[in-house]
Amino acid sequence: MAEFALIQRYFSGLSAPGQDVLLGVGDDCALLQPPAGQQLAMTMDTLIASRHFFPDIDPVSLGHKSLAVNLSDLASMGAKPAWALLSLSLPKIDHGWLQGFVRGFQTLAERFGVRLVGGDTCQGELSITMQLTGFVEPGRKMLRSSARPGDLVYVTGTLGDAALALQLLRAGKDPGELRKHLEMPQPRIVEGRMLVEAGVRTCIDLSDGLVADLGHICERSGCAARVHAQRLPLSSRVRSHVQESGDLALVVAGGDDYELCFTLPASTQSLLETLPFESTCIGEIIPGKGVELLQEDGNKLSLPQAWEHFVS
Ligand code: ADP
Numbered sequence: 001m002a003e004f005a006l007i008q009r010y011f012s013g014l015s016a017p018g019q020d021v022l023l024g025v026g027d028d029c030a031l032l033q034p035p036a037g038q039q040l041a042m043t044m045d046t047l048i049a050s051r052h053f054f055p056d057i058d059p060v061s062l063g064h065k066s067l068a069v070n071l072s073d074l075a076s077m078g079a080k081p082a083w084a085l086l087s088l089s090l091p092k093i094d095h096g097w098l099q100g101f102v103r104g105f106q107t108l109a110e111r112f113g114v115r116l117v118g119g120d121t122c123q124g125e126l127s128i129t130m131q132l133t134g135f136v137e138p139g140r141k142m143l144r145s146s147a148r149p150g151d152l153v154y155v156t157g158t159l160g161d162a163a164l165a166l167q168l169l170r171a172g173k174d175p176g177e178l179r180k181h182l183e184m185p186q187p188r189i190v191e192g193r194m195l196v197e198a199g200v201r202t203c204i205d206l207s208d209g210l211v212a213d214l215g216h217i218c219e220r221s222g223c224a225a226r227v228h229a230q231r232l233p234l235s236s237r238v239r240s241h242v243q244e245s246g247d248l249a250l251v252v253a254g255g256d257d258y259e260l261c262f263t264l265p266a267s268t269q270s271l272l273e274t275l276p277f278e279s280t281c282i283g284e285i286i287p288g289k290g291v292e293l294l295q296e297d298g299n300k301l302s303l304p305q306a307w308e309h310f311v312s
């Protein structure tokens, strides 16, 4: 099957022309019309086989995850998702695989109003690059740079589930229920929109682990954060793992959580009570540099390093 036919068959049906999509897949470029007065939020992520996912991963999960990791970036800014570009490098044409991949992508795309408006397809090692654009109203966005001493630090959901799933898979064990945290993360788009509407202005999504990502907020905001280990929200599986192994690294440096970590002045804490989702206060922003993790007795825990590319 030629490249053109493949694109026609799998990728041309994922965006109907509409108000903001004048021309989608099929010409040399897509033609897009942003809504008047809105700013564009753009992000891109690459997933490479064996580095970011097991090559035999279910293609439905991979289609989902490729979009989910980008949606998570939009969620952290409080942006409304709009358009996707997909660059796909495939070792061969496998129709069952492509159908699964498109299904995983499409199911999540429809849930959050994402239209696939273009991309590129080539032969090579399995790798997926997705670019996503969303809309934000001027002045209504969440950044990494707006945290201030006295702010409280919150996270959505639970931490460490994906990292524990990865650890189990690497050890040849079945992660059971935890697998979906690793392979089908749920981007916190709805939560991000509600937080920004409620007036929260500082947020990041947790892709590289709490310490690293909260560290980005601290660095960009010129302050430090104190996290209380006993407040970290854990699922029962992760809690028993931590109790058995005494190892918190998985929770604070594991990565792939795709939860939101946000801060807000303590005086505005009550605005969270009106929101229909749970978040947990795990600490506070303080003057200084870096992230410190405190045990119940007040002693500092030494921090494990997060995953970084290009670090030998
Ligand atoms: P060109 O050679 O001019 O770059 P292509 O043949 O690569 O064009 O692509 C033709 C059309 O198909 C374009 O509209 C492009 O955006 C779209 N397209 C190609 N690959 C993908 C893909 N993986 N997902 C979505 N759209 C794609």
Ligand code: MG
Residues within 6 Å of the ligand: 027, 028
């Ligand atoms: Mg062209």
